Every structure is written in structure tokens, then in C-alpha cells.
Amino acid sequence: MIRHLRSSTLAALAVTLVLVVAAAAQAPTQAPSKPLDVPYVPTHETIVEAMLEVAKVGKNDILYDLGSGDGRIVVTAAKKYGTRGTGIDLDPVRIAEANENAKKAGVTHLVKFIQGDIFDATFSDATVVTMYLLPDVNLKLRPKILALKPGTRIVSHNYDMGDWKPLRSLNINVSDTPHQVYFWTVPARQ
Ligand SMILES: C[S@@+](CC[C@H](N)C(=O)[O-])C[C@H]1O[C@@H](n2cnc3c(N)ncnc32)[C@H](O)[C@@H]1O
Numbered sequence: 001m002i003r004h005l006r007s008s009t010l011a012a013l014a015v016t017l018v019l020v021v022a023a024a025a026q027a028p029t030q031a032p033s034k035p036l037d038v039p040y041v042p043t044h045e046t047i048v049e050a051m052l053e054v055a056k057v058g059k060n061d062i063l064y065d066l067g068s069g070d071g072r073i074v075v076t077a078a079k080k081y082g083t084r085g086t087g088i089d090l091d092p093v094r095i096a097e098a099n100e101n102a103k104k105a106g107v108t109h110l111v112k113f114i115q116g117d118i119f120d121a122t123f124s125d126a127t128v129v130t131m132y133l134l135p136d137v138n139l140k141l142r143p144k145i146l147a148l149k150p151g152t153r154i155v156s157h158n159y160d161m162g163d164w165k166p167l168r169s170l171n172i173n174v175s176d177t178p179h180q181v182y183f184w185t186v187p188a189r190q
Contacts, residue, residue: 071098
């Protein structure tokens with residue numbers, strides 16, 4: 001009897017161990033592969049709407065959000081305008097949230113979220129690029145953005161691009177906090 005109990009206990013332990021190892025292998029990494037260049041702060045939905053409006057986003061656009069957080073810009077563009085979009089974020093937790101939000105909004109056929117570094121990412125097919133990063137990160141990305149197709153629309157929440165002057169800049173108050181939205185188009189090559 002004791003021998004029987006021992007072998008069944010061992011078998012149960014072995015099965016548990018196999019299940020735990022299998023679950024660990026399938027679970028997404030819960031930490032970014034390098035330190036974030038920008039902390040996660042979501043853009044208020046009022047500002048998301050303003051960003052999409054200033055860029056006149058439509059169903060023929062291909063939108064990329066660089067540092068996409070919970071995916072709200074990409075998901076809102078897909079839901080409201082039928083825009084195809086890609087979000088890129090270093091943080092796997094944000095990618096999981098974004099996929100969940102896309103599912104809830106019923107737009108998984110239009111959007112995708114890629115876990116990766118915006119400095120390594122390819123987004124040369126973009127017609128619209130959105131971002132809510134930091135001034136130095138915007139400047140570091142600027143050469144890559146200026147190399148996009150002429151006419152590509154660029155929208156940034158709060159931070160500009162140094163001496164590359166925006167075509168439009170909006171001031172919007174949300175709960176008494178002032179926000180800026182900057183809009184550029186990639187110029188023709190000289
Ligand atoms: C200020 S939040 C903006 C989130 C979203 N775009 C929005 O407006 O709601 C910046 C995001 O950039 C991501 N991030 C920071 N450094 C990154 C990098 N090098 N590559 C990709 N994503 C990055 C963070 O994880 C965070 O989700």
C-alpha cells in the first residue's frame with residue numbers, strides 16, 4: 001500500500017512538474033529585453049482623437065505607433081477609421097494588453113503588435129507614424145523618420161523634433177493639464 005501511494009504521489013509530482021515546465025515555456029517574457037527609453041504613460045483618449053484627426057487618418061492608411069503601450073492609438077484608429085496599424089513596444093506586458101484591447105474592440109484583423117525596440121524596427125511602409133516618447137528619443141529617431149516616404153504624416157504627443165518645425169501644433173487641455181500635439185509631413189528629398 002505504502003509502495004503504491006509513493007508511486008502514485010511520484011507520478012502526480014512528475015505530471016505537475018511537466019505542466020509547470022510547459023506553462024513556463026509558453027508564457028511571454030515578463031521583462032523588457034533592455035531598459036525602456038520612455039516610461040509607460042498612456043495618452044488620454046481626447047488626445048488620441050486629436051492626433052488621429054490632425055493626421056486625417058483613414059482606411060487607406062498604414063499607421064505605426066512607436067512605443068505603443070496598451071495599443072490605444074492603433075486600436076482607436078482601426079475601430080473609428082478602419083485603419084490598418086502596427087504597434088511596437090519593448091515591454092511584453094504592454095504587448096499583451098494591446099492584443100487584449102484589440103480583441104475587445106474587434107479589430108484584430110486590422111492591427112498587430114510587435115514586441116521590439118523602436119530603434120531596430122522597420123516601418124518604411126508607414127503612411128502615418130504616431131508617438132508619445134521624449135524629446136531626446138524623438139531626436140534620435142528623426143533621421144529614420146526623415147528617411148520615410150515623402151508625405152508620410154508624423155504626429156507626436158507633447159514633444160517636438162528640435163529645429164524641424166511642425167506644420168501644425170495644437171494645445172489641448174485635459175483636466176487642466178496642457179498637452180501639445182505636433183504634426184509634420186516628411187519632406188521631399190533635397
Ligand atoms: C509614453 S508611453 C506611450 C504609449 C502609447 N503610445 C500612448 O500614447 O498611449 C511610451 C511607450 O514606449 C515604450 N518604449 C520605451 N522604450 C522603447 C523602445 N526602445 N522600443 C519600443 N518601445 C519602447 C514603453 O514601454 C511605453 O509603452
